[in-house]
Amino acid sequence: MGSHGLNLFQNSRADIEMGDFGILFLLFYEGLGISSPRLKKLISYLPLGLAQMTLTAGVVSAAILLGGPDFLGKVLPLDSSLIEHIKETPVEVLVLALAGTLSTSAFVFPVLKEKEWEVEASGEAATSILLLQDLAVAPLLVLLPYMAALGGVTEATAAGAAADGMAAISTTDIGVLTLKATLGFGSVIAVGSFVLRRIFRLVAEAKSSEAFVALCLLVAAGMGAIAKTLGLTDTAGAFAAGVLLANTNYRAQIQADILPFKGILLGIFFMDAGGSFDFDLVLREFPTVLTGAFSLIVIKAATLWAATKAPEWLEPNRLPNADAIKLSLLLAGGGEFALVVLALAEKVHIIPSIENLEGILTAIVLATMAVTPLLAEMADRLSSSMKTDVTVVKGSKVTPNILEECSISEVACDAIVVCGYDERGQILLKELGRFNGRTNSGMMNQYHPPHIVAFDNDPSHSDLALFPSPNTCVLFGDGGNPQVLRSMGIVHPSAIIVSYDDHHKAYSATARLREAFLDSPIYALADTRIEAQHLRAAGASEVLVETDEFSRSALALLLKEGILPSENGVRKSQLEIERFESLTPDSSDRYRYDAYNMVEWFEFLDVEGKGYIDSNDLAHILRKTHDGIMSDDEIEQLDLWLQKSLKGQLHCADFCTLISEAPAYVKDALCAACLVLTESSSSFNHRRI
Numbered sequence: 001m002g003s004h005g006l007n008l009f010q011n012s013r014a015d016i017e018m019g020d021f022g023i024l025f026l027l028f029y030e031g032l033g034i035s036s037p038r039l040k041k042l043i044s045y046l047p048l049g050l051a052q053m054t055l056t057a058g059v060v061s062a063a064i065l066l067g068g069p070d071f072l073g074k075v076l077p078l079d080s081s082l083i084e085h086i087k088e089t090p091v092e093v094l095v096l097a098l099a100g101t102l103s104t105s106a107f108v109f110p111v112l113k114e115k116e117w118e119v120e121a122s123g124e125a126a127t128s129i130l131l132l133q134d135l136a137v138a139p140l141l142v143l144l145p146y147m148a149a150l151g152g153v154t155e156a157t158a159a160g161a162a163a164d165g166m167a168a169i170s171t172t173d174i175g176v177l178t179l180k181a182t183l184g185f186g187s188v189i190a191v192g193s194f195v196l197r198r199i200f201r202l203v204a205e206a207k208s209s210e211a212f213v214a215l216c217l218l219v220a221a222g223m224g225a226i227a228k229t230l231g232l233t234d235t236a237g238a239f240a241a242g243v244l245l246a247n248t249n250y251r252a253q254i255q256a257d258i259l260p261f262k263g264i265l266l267g268i269f270f271m272d273a274g275g276s277f278d279f280d281l282v283l284r285e286f287p288t289v290l291t292g293a294f295s296l297i298v299i300k301a302a303t304l305w306a307a308t309k310a311p312e313w314l315e316p317n318r319l320p321n322a323d324a325i326k327l328s329l330l331l332a333g334g335g336e337f338a339l340v341v342l343a344l345a346e347k348v349h350i351i352p353s354i355e356n357l358e359g360i361l362t363a364i365v366l367a368t369m370a371v372t373p374l375l376a377e378m379a380d381r382l383s384s385s386m387k388t389d390v391t392v393v394k395g396s397k398v399t400p401n402i403l404e405e406c407s408i409s410e411v412a413c414d415a416i417v418v419c420g421y422d423e424r425g426q427i428l429l430k431e432l433g434r435f436n437g438r439t440n441s442g443m444m445n446q447y448h449p450p451h452i453v454a455f456d457n458d459p460s461h462s463d464l465a466l467f468p469s470p471n472t473c474v475l476f477g478d479g480g481n482p483q484v485l486r487s488m489g490i491v492h493p494s495a496i497i498v499s500y501d502d503h504h505k506a507y508s509a510t511a512r513l514r515e516a517f518l519d520s521p522i523y524a525l526a527d528t529r530i531e532a533q534h535l536r537a538a539g540a541s542e543v544l545v546e547t548d549e550f551s552r553s554a555l556a557l558l559l560k561e562g563i564l565p566s567e568n569g570v571r572k573s574q575l576e577i578e579r580f581e582s583l584t585p586d587s588s589d590r591y592r593y594d595a596y597n598m599v600e601w602f603e604f605l606d607v608e609g610k611g612y613i614d615s616n617d618l619a620h621i622l623r624k625t626h627d628g629i630m631s632d633d634e635i636e637q638l639d640l641w642l643q644k645s646l647k648g649q650l651h652c653a654d655f656c657t658l659i660s661e662a663p664a665y666v667k668d669a670l671c672a673a674c675l676v677l678t679e680s681s682s683s684f685n686h687r688r689i
Contacts, residue, residue: 001271002271002275004281005275009275018265019266019271021221021265022106023105023106024221024238025261025262026105026262027238027242028220028224028238028258028262029242030105030127031238031240031245031246032243032246032251032254033242033246034243035246038119045125045128046128046132048129048308048310049129049131049132049133051307052304053098053132053133053136055303055304056101056300057094060097060296061090061097063299064096064097069083072291072295076291078291079285079360082357091148091350092345092350095147095350096361098140099338099341100296100299100300103129103130103333104335104336105130105134106266106269107333107372108126108331108372111330111372112330115380117326120323122324122326122330125319125323125327126326126327126330129327131239134337135232137340137341138236141340141344144341144344144348144350184230185226185230185237185240188223192223192241192244196241199215200248201459203215205459207457212253213257216258217258217261219241220242222241223240233337249475250476250477251487252476252477252484252488253457253477253484255483256478256483256484269336273336273369276362277362278359278363281356285356285360285363288360289360289367292361293364293368293371296333296368297333300331300332300333301328301329301332304331304332305327305328308324308327309324321386322386325386326376326379328379329375329382333368333371334364335365339362342362411450411451411453411473411490412450412451412490413489413490413492415450415452415453415490416452416453416493416494417454417496417497418432418453419455419480419498419513420456420498421458421474422456422499422501424501426468429452429474430469433452433469433472434470450471450472450473451471451472452473453474453475453488454472454473455477455478455479455484456479457476458476475488479498480498480500480509480510480513482512482515482517485516492517492519493520495520495521496520496521496522497524498513498522498525498540499524503534506535507534507535510538510539510540513539515539521541522539523541523543524542524543526543526544526546601655601671605617611651612651614650615646615647616646618650619646622669634665637663638665638666645662
């Protein structure tokens with residue numbers, strides 16, 4: 001579709017600028033995934049990044065200056081005139097080598113996500129090196145005119161540079177640019193970390209999704225423009241903005257909102273890159289292009305692999321062989337910023353403006369970029385047979401170092417999701433956390449990402465993540481948006497509970513979540529049976545109708561208080577109301593809650609509806625489980641309690657009084673026994689616990 005083909009692009013300059021925004025949003029999106037622990041990990045790989053750039057530039061320069069192209073020209077049908085032109089001066093060779101060191105973020109980051117290598121050592125190292133390369137582009141672009149003046153041994157070269165207004169800049173100018181880039185941008189980041197949270201909170205309080213999306217776009221583009229003004233690349237500014245927001249509770253929602261823009265604009269960038277590929281030129285110079293692309297890949301892969309084998313005292317984070325192979329092949333191709341460097345180098349006359357030279361160099365870079373996914377497949381196959389030191393947690397690959405420092409940047413990939421954190425959501429999350437904390441009490445010394453998570457757009461939950469109970473968290477975001485869940489690492493939710501008050505919001509969330517997570521059960525709450533039918537049609541597995549549950553609960557309470565007769569015609573005696581009056585408010589609420597649970601237990605165990613439970617039957621049931629029994633002494637204590645406390649027939653009030661005064665492990669054992677009975681007997685399938 002480009003100028004070398006059908007020529008369908010009406011405004012190539014505008015298309016290129018739109019494509020550049022795609023790279024900017026890509027770096028902003030990647031920055032959002034950099035939590036504080038991961039940022040420390042990335043910094044630890046900076047020595048490897050410096051080694052990659054210096055070694056690659058040195059090896060490529062040496063290969064050209066020592067006659068590598070001449071040697072290849074003797075055995076392959078290469079363009080001899082081009083070979084002569086690419087080694088006219090050492091400065092030209094150095095610029096070509098520096099452009100060759102740059103790799104493609106646009107291709108590597110999607111591959112890392114697809115292969116789930118992001119949190120592996122190879123993915124961390126690749127991210128760190130790519131970010132270092134991105135930071136190095138701006139100083140390199142600033143120094144190119146200065147290098148042109150230093151290497152301009154001919155009058156034509158100096159005159160050409162001066163004609164473009166890009167003649168020699170002084171050392172003082174470079175110092176000023178350095179101060180602007182470090183102190184100036186550092187100040188912007190310091191102020192931004194303080195201001196951004198407050199701006200996002202103000203917009204969140206407006207509860208306008210359009211304003212929130214607009215703010216995301218403004219922050220990404222605005223920080224990029226500020227960085228560019230201070231002498232850095234706009235992508236570096238966008239990445240810094242993403243890092244500033246990565247440790248806020250807005251991250252998941254921002255990632256979900258920015259994703260469509262990143263995808264569309266990045267697609268435009270790829271179209272622009274493909275449009276600059278000259279097929280006619282490549283066919284005419286095919287041996288030269290193929291040799292150049294192959295040589296670049298081999299040299300970059302070999303030098304980067306060698307850099308990973310530095311002594312431990314020089315490189316503390318030495319990569320194992322499998323990760324070293326992945327990293328070397330992933331970054332072996334060229335990069336999008338290499339095209340920018342080569343274009344400016346020709347403009348300031350470092351690279352001679354001769355026919356076909358820029359086109360061939362561009363074709364070599366584009367070809368190596370295009371084969372990056374193939375190189376990733378090759379790396380996957382070569383490294384699959386090698387043992388890597390990776391710990392698997394909940395289906396996610398996490399290196400041991402990351403595991404020790406994990407933050408709320410992700411939750412368990414199979415977490416239980418609660419959509420909405422209003423009054424009902426708060427009660428639900430508390431009870432789920434209480435049950436989950438009890439069942440996982442033996443694993444409290446190990447780190448496990450939160451397994452129960454609620455999402456809500458309430459601004460009061462926006463500043464920080466909440467942890468209302470063990471193994472639970474509350475995050476800012478639209479829980480009905482599948483991309484918000486995926487941004488937090490939830491790819492296979494165990495269950496989704498939609499607890500919104502607004503029926504239309506609940507319907508929309510159920511429909512979107514069902515389409516995204518086909519195998520996950522979705523439970524929803526409805527006010528009426530008509531709403532329940534709509535929610536089931538949208539994909540809900542089960543719907544709880546609030547009016548029905550209220551009637552059942554009211555009936556249970558009336559039976560419990562003895563106001564209504566039981567099924568066998570005998571009134572249940574009233575519970576000892578006087579006991580509530582002697583308790584404090586908090587404990588009174590706790591007792592009422594426990595009493596209600598005990599009435600449910602009694603009705604569950606009284607299968608035949610006799611109105612009583614035989615003591616021997618209850619003792620037999622309690623011995624069916626060891627939940628809550630942690631030692632032989634507690635088993636003996638349970639038996640002693642059973643012999644002492646269980647006598648004759650237990651009516652509802654007697655049962656509730658007995659269990660309320662029982663030790664905690666007896667209550668746990670009774671609850672677990674009910675679960676065992678439910679799972680083992682089909683006669684209980686119609687009952688709810």
